[in-house]
Amino acid sequence: MAHPPEIRAKLRAAYVYDRLPLETAAEKCGVSYATARRWKSDAEAEGDDWERARSAARLAGDGIRQVTQMILDDYLTLHQATIEDVKAGSEIGPLQKAEVLSRLADAFTKTMSAVAKASPELGRLAVATELLQDLAGFVRNHFPHHAEALVEVLEPFAAEAARKYG
Structure with a gap:
């Protein structure tokens, strides 16, 4: 028929x-x-290709935001775990800790930039995060002896900023 x-x-x-x-x-x-x-x-x-079209349709709706949020959540979990390891690592000297924090700050900035491009709704969080990263870089460069204290403060504050701006 x-x-x-x-x-x-x-x-x-x-x-x-x-x-x-x-x-x-x-x-x-x-x-x-x-x-x-x-x-x-x-x-x-x-x-x-119906499968490709189906995937594209999913991403065109809330899909891209969900995928972006999932990637961001995974990254933030790893980021926080790394910070905890750095804080707990007594075999790592202050300068090495500052270097690790610098690399984390760079990775964090790049990740947030990518997230903001993929999901404009998360742009406010990206701006807040960039400001925190700028603060971390400033402290690292001008007051390295305060780096550990800053990490102790920024960790819970970053979660608060994510709740407010994310």
Whole structure:
């Protein structure tokens, strides 16, 4: 039985935009699962990759914000763990600690910049974070003997800033 092109378009929309499983989308459109698989395969052979379109549609919505937030959360967890290791590391001298903090500050700034570009909603947090990083750099360069105390203060304050601006 031949189906009108509108049914194929409806199936694609249900699969790509509504994110229904192909079998469910086929039922919704009144076609067999085998037909839906064939249409999907034919479309891919013609350059219309439904899987790619589905991923792009997900990212176009809240997906990019969710992915960005997930990446940021993972980075911040690792960042905080590294700071804890540096604070606890008695075998690391003050200058080495300052160097580690400098590298962390640089990585943090770059990460926040990338996050702000990927998710403008997180831009306010990026500005607040950049200010904290500037403060950390200033203290590291002009008052290195206060670096450990600053880390002790910045750690909980960064979490507070993330709650307020994130």
